[in-house]
Structures are given as C-alpha cells and as structure tokens.
Amino acid sequence: MSNFIVGLTGGIGSGKTAVSDRFAKLGIGIVDADVIAREVVEPGTEALGKITAHFGESLLLDNGQLNRAALRQLIFTDASAKSWLESLLHPLIAHETLKQLGAIQSSYGIYVSPLLVESKQQGMCQKLVVVDVPESVQLERTMKRDSNEQTQVERIIASQATRKERLAAATDVIDNNTGFTDLDLQISRLHKQFLELAGTDK
Numbered sequence: 001m002s003n004f005i006v007g008l009t010g011g012i013g014s015g016k017t018a019v020s021d022r023f024a025k026l027g028i029g030i031v032d033a034d035v036i037a038r039e040v041v042e043p044g045t046e047a048l049g050k051i052t053a054h055f056g057e058s059l060l061l062d063n064g065q066l067n068r069a070a071l072r073q074l075i076f077t078d079a080s081a082k083s084w085l086e087s088l089l090h091p092l093i094a095h096e097t098l099k100q101l102g103a104i105q106s107s108y109g110i111y112v113s114p115l116l117v118e119s120k121q122q123g124m125c126q127k128l129v130v131v132d133v134p135e136s137v138q139l140e141r142t143m144k145r146d147s148n149e150q151t152q153v154e155r156i157i158a159s160q161a162t163r164k165e166r167l168a169a170a171t172d173v174i175d176n177n178t179g180f181t182d183l184d185l186q187i188s189r190l191h192k193q194f195l196e197l198a199g200t201d202k
Contacts, residue, residue, distance in 0.1 A: 002029065004108040004198035005101060005124060009116035009166065010131030012156050013142035015176040015183075019131050020112045022187045029104035031097060033113035040092045041066045047092055054084065069146075076155050108198040117161040117169045126197070129190065130170035133177045135163060 008023075010016045024030050041048045043064040052060060055074065061067050075082035101109060101124075111125060122128050133141075135157060142153045167173060172193075174186050 002104045002106055002109045002198065004126050004194065005104075006108055006110050006194055007116050007122060007125030007128040008110050008112045008131065009114060009128070010133075010176075011135075011138050011160050011163065011166070012114065012153070013138035013140075013145065014131040014133050015141075016112055016114065016131050018183070019129075019174055019176065019187065020110055022184065023110050023191065026187075026191050027106055028191070029106040029109045031100040031104070031109065031111050033093065033097065033111070033115070036093050036096045036100070037089065038068075040089060040096060047088060050088055051085070055081070072156075073152070076152070076159070108194045115160065117166050122169060127171045127194065128169055129172045129174060130166045131174045131176050132163070132167065133175075137177055 008016060008020060010019075020030050020032065041051065048066055051066065051071075055071075059067050059071055059074075071085075075085055097111070101111060111121075113119070113121060116122065116125075116128070138157060139150060139153055142148060142156070143150060146153075161169075172190060174183070174190070176183060
C-alpha cells in the first residue's frame with residue numbers, strides 16, 4: 001500500500017484520462033472514480049437491480065448494461081432522481097475507492113475523480129493536480145467525444161466546480177491545451193517530484 005496519494009481532477013473534457021494513462025505507463029497505480037462508478041452498476045449487481053426497479057427497464061441497453069447516457073439526462077432534469085441515485089451509489093463507490101487505494105503497490109498512487117473538489121475529498125490526498133483547459137475547449141471536446149448537445153454539456157459544466165474554484169484548490173496544475181509533447185514534459189516533472197515526496201526518487 002502507498003501512503004502518498006495524488007488527487008487528479010478537472011472539468012469534463014479536460015483530458016483527465018489522457019493524463020492518468022500517462023502516469024499508468026510510468027508504473028503508477030491508478031484508481032478512477034468513473035471506472036468504479038461503472039463497476040458498481042454492472043449487470044448482476046444489486047445496485048443495477050435497484051436502479052431498474054426505481055426507474056424502469058427502459059434504462060437498460062439490449063446487452064443488459066445500464067444506459068448511462070439516458071440516466072445522465074434523467075438526473076440532470078430531475079433533482080429528486082439525482083438525489084435518490086447519489087444516496088444509492090455514493091456509499092458503494094466510497095467503499096470500493098478506499099479498497100482500491102489501499103491495494104496500490106507503487107511508490108505513490110493517483111486517485112482520479114471529476115468531482116474531487118466538489119466532494120471535499122482533498123483531505124485523502126497529499127497533492128491535488130488539476131488538469132486545466134479553457135471552458136470553450138471542454139465544450140468542444142465533450143460534444144465531439146460524447147455526441148452531446150451543447151446545452152447538455154453546458155449543464156454538466158455548470159454542475160461542477162468552476163475553473164477558478166478548481167485552480168484555487170490545486171497544489172499543481174497541468175495545462176492540457178498545449179499539445180502532447182508539452183503534456184508529457186509536465187507529467188515527467190510531476191512524476192519525479194511525487195517520487196521524491198513519497199520517499200523514493202527512482
């Protein structure tokens with residue numbers, strides 16, 4: 001288990017996965033809140049059964065998987081639905097997160113969460129890295145990636161911490177609007193810094 005955890009966050013479309021994938025290639029253990037959120041609602045899980053009982057079978061895809069896009073649209077237009085879903089999933093996600101963080105074997109670990117600042121989880125991290133891009137880039141990337149309408153992406157952005165709030169909470173910032181070469185250099189510098197802080201610089 002690593003005692004040095006680096007939080008990694010950023011708004012939707014900022015490129016958190018591109019960053020965490022690069023840390024993973026350096027041998028660093030990654031725990032991703034979005035991956036865990038998908039795991040706890042896999043077919044056959046108790047949580048998925050409760051979701052379909054509450055909202056109906058129409059939220060299932062043909063292969064039995066949860067239709068996450070339909071669910072996302074539902075909870076962004078219905079506050080009570082959002083509250084119900086969070087009360088079901090947040091404890092499950094928190095339990096699995098702590099379990100996976102405890103299993104990290106690398107010198108330090110990375111905890112990736114889009115809502116790390118909003119959920120006040122900085123306390124479980126020794127450092128907080130924010131992946132930063134302008135809001136216009138978030139919009140463009142997310143619309144292209146998820147085929148979402150601009151209004152829906154804007155609602156998601158508005159539901160998250162502001163760019164200013166994330167940057168104020170950050171101990172380190174990765175500028176992900178300057179190309180992959182510069183991104184690799186930034187990550188290399190941070191990797192060396194985190195190894196030193198974790199007590200191993202090799």
